[in-house]
Amino acid sequence: MKRWKLCALIVIVFAGVGLGLLYRYLEPARHFEMKTHPVVAAPSAAVSTAPPSLSRPLPDDTTAVEAINASAVLSANRPVPSAIPDKSAAFNALVLGLDTTNGQTARTDVILLAHVVPAEKKVYLVSVPRDTRVPLPGIGLTKINHAHFVAETHGGKKSGTEAAIQAVSDLLQVPVHYYVKTNFSGFVNFIDAIGGIEVDIPQDMWLSMTHQPLEAGSRHLDGLTALAFVRERYSLEDGDFGRQADQMKVMQAVVQKLLAPEKLTELPGLLKQAKKELIDTNLDDSDLVSLAWLFKDMKGPDIKYMQVPGKSVVAADPLVRSPLWYWEPDKERLKELVHENLR
Numbered sequence: 001m002k003r004w005k006l007c008a009l010i011v012i013v014f015a016g017v018g019l020g021l022l023y024r025y026l027e028p029a030r031h032f033e034m035k036t037h038p039v040v041a042a043p044s045a046a047v048s049t050a051p052p053s054l055s056r057p058l059p060d061d062t063t064a065v066e067a068i069n070a071s072a073v074l075s076a077n078r079p080v081p082s083a084i085p086d087k088s089a090a091f092n093a094l095v096l097g098l099d100t101t102n103g104q105t106a107r108t109d110v111i112l113l114a115h116v117v118p119a120e121k122k123v124y125l126v127s128v129p130r131d132t133r134v135p136l137p138g139i140g141l142t143k144i145n146h147a148h149f150v151a152e153t154h155g156g157k158k159s160g161t162e163a164a165i166q167a168v169s170d171l172l173q174v175p176v177h178y179y180v181k182t183n184f185s186g187f188v189n190f191i192d193a194i195g196g197i198e199v200d201i202p203q204d205m206w207l208s209m210t211h212q213p214l215e216a217g218s219r220h221l222d223g224l225t226a227l228a229f230v231r232e233r234y235s236l237e238d239g240d241f242g243r244q245a246d247q248m249k250v251m252q253a254v255v256q257k258l259l260a261p262e263k264l265t266e267l268p269g270l271l272k273q274a275k276k277e278l279i280d281t282n283l284d285d286s287d288l289v290s291l292a293w294l295f296k297d298m299k300g301p302d303i304k305y306m307q308v309p310g311k312s313v314v315a316a317d318p319l320v321r322s323p324l325w326y327w328e329p330d331k332e333r334l335k336e337l338v339h340e341n342l343r
Contacts, residue, residue: 026286028118028294033089037177040282041162041169090117091177092342093291096148096164098183098279105153106183107145108164109231112247113172115342118294124341126172127244127307133315133326134171136163140318143326144171150319161280171308171329174342178283186277187230188223190254193273194263196222197253199229206235226250244305255292306341309333 097110111128130145139150147167152160161181169176191197203216209228221229230250236242257263258270271285283291310329317324 026290026293028121028290029089031286031290032091032116032118035287037091038282039175039177040179041165041176043169043173043175044166089119090115092116092174093178093180093283094165094168094176096161096179096181097187098148098181100183100185105149106160107149108147109145110247111144111164111168112244113168113174113176113342115174116291116294118290121294121298122302122304123295123298124304125244125248125306126337126342127241127305128168128171129308129327131325131327132171132308132310133313133328134167136167141315142317142319143324144168146319157280172334172338172342174338178287179281180278180283181280182278184227186279188227190274190277191221191223191226193277194254194257194270196220197226197250197257199226199249199253201229205232207232208234221250221253241305241307244307248303248305252295252298255295258292259296304341306337309337 093114093116095110095112095114096108097112098106099109100106107130109130111130113126113128115124115126117123128144130143132144133141134144134147135141136147136150139146144164144167148160148164151163161179164181165176165179197220199219199221201214201216201219205214206212207214207225207228209231210224212225212228214225214229230243230247232246233239233243236246258267263270267289268285271288274288275281275285308327308329310327310333313326313328314323315326316322
């Protein structure tokens with residue numbers, strides 16, 4: 001055998017072994033079976049709903065931000081509840097989207113918990129409305145998106161992340177293992193960095209954010225249009241449920257773009273860009289690739305969309321000292337939803 005043939009054979013053998021090892025390491029079911037999932041938040045004991053005691057009454061003209069600063073007693077720096085690491089392959093990942101573009105103190109505009117079962121190639125998505133009424137430590141019953149805002153105002157970005165994750169864990173009574181946090185500008189920048197995405201738009205819609213129509217059919221979306229698309233709910237017949245489906249379409253479109261053959265050589269750089277724009281996550285590069293692999297092959301029946309059940313109410317808010325519109329969770333129905341889908 002000629003020497004070049006022998007070298008070629010050796011290269012092919014090693015490439016095959018390398019691909020086999022890569023498959024074993026990154027294939028979703030195998031990858032997450034080999035991990036001990038961290039527990040970044042576990043349901044804590046009952047939260048006190050007593051409103052914050054202030055040394056003096058707030059003036060009538062106090063703004064919401066001043067009220068929050070004056071009453072910022074949210075224990076965002078308290079230690080995360082201890083929990084035994086979860087060694088099962090299934091895990092919970094929380095997606096937080098902030099309503100800011102330039103780093104100001106922010107509320108959580110998107111709160112989405114994904115219960116991922118890699119072995120079954122299934123994902124159960126629970127959308128938590130940003131106006132969901134929950135008890136926050138030392139504050140009382142207020143909107144869940146205030147958790148991040150108050151904690152970040154008082155203790156910085158890390159405190160904001162921890163408080164938001166803990167609020168979701170307490171609401172759903174499940175542990176949170178992984179999290180991803182981004183903001184509007186990070187989302188827009190990343191979509192533009194990969195050259196936009198192709199999304200199938202099922203029906204004509206109006207994008208409230210950009211005040212532009214989006215026609216049905218296969219459409220190429222740049223970052224700003226993609227952001228307007230995933231935020232839109234007012235022009236959709238099924239409101240938030242439709243928005244959840246659109247958010248998943250965008251996630252799958254991003255995955256399809258990242259794992260396209262012509263993009264594979266760029267994948268390390270794109271992952272670096274993704275982590276830069278995400279702002280904060282405890283997923284490592286191999287986790288992100290494995291999750292992308294999982295989402296790439298998912299079909300409609302593999303993804304179940306849910307929203308926290310409840311009803312609209314108007315009630316006084318202890319932070320802004322005025323009535324606000326809330327989404328009041330139905331505790332019994334929520335307990336059933338969690339039991340049937342997230343455990």
